[in-house]
Amino acid sequence: MSKQHIYVSTLTWTGNKGEGTSNYRAYDRSYEISIASKALIQGSSDPAFSGDNNKHNPEELLLASISSCHMLWFLHFCAQAGVIVVSYTDQASATMIEESNGSGYFTRATLKPQVVVTNNAMLAQLNALHQKANQYCFIANSVKFPVYHEATGVLI
Structure with missing residues (x-):
């Protein structure tokens, strides 16, 4: 329902x-x-x-929304799978094309999460959990451009 x-x-x-x-x-x-x-x-x-470099802009906030939504789903699925994450950082990026008439659109976003886990056996599960998080992320499911992942896992 x-x-x-x-x-x-x-x-x-x-x-x-x-x-x-x-x-x-x-x-x-x-x-x-x-x-x-x-x-x-x-x-x-x-x-x-003509904006202020010291303030957030809509493009940055869109990327931050994708990144944070993915992380929250990923951590949820890790907890369910018994994967203990102790650190998570994402150096996400996105590409926007500005047309000659001033309009524009995003062509892609790339998430680059680095995940630190407590057990070597958990590293093998990370890619599948990232894929599942991408399938569930509300924001990624709402944008019309692809969201890619270049994730790395590290053992503590």
């Missing part, structure tokens, strides 16, 4: 410098994302699009 989950966030543009959007250079691309009872996220567009 399917369940429906509703997520709510509020985005507030904070970049009005007094002239609103009277011209392309008159406004800042800054915004805040608030979600009830959670830390505020300050964002901007990518610096390539």
Whole structure:
């Protein structure tokens, strides 16, 4: 049986410098994302699009969403399989193409998780668990570009 989950966030543009959007250079691309009872996220567009390099941009947040969703499913399946993970880091990357008209799209994301486990026998299970996590990840299942994995496992 399917369940429906509703997520709510509020985005507030904070970049009005007094002239609103009277011209392309008159406004800042800054915004805040608030979600009830959670830390505020300050964002901007990518610096390539007149944004603030010190704030998160939507493209980075999309990649972080894919990476974190994958990790959470992976850890879940490791716990079920008796694989003890003691450390997990992911140096994820994504490629976006910007068209001549200014539109754009992502062509791929690559997750590069490095997983540290406590037993050599557990290393053999990691690839299958990463594949299963990819099949279950809500975010990876929602994007129209492929999500690749270049995972490594390390023994503590």
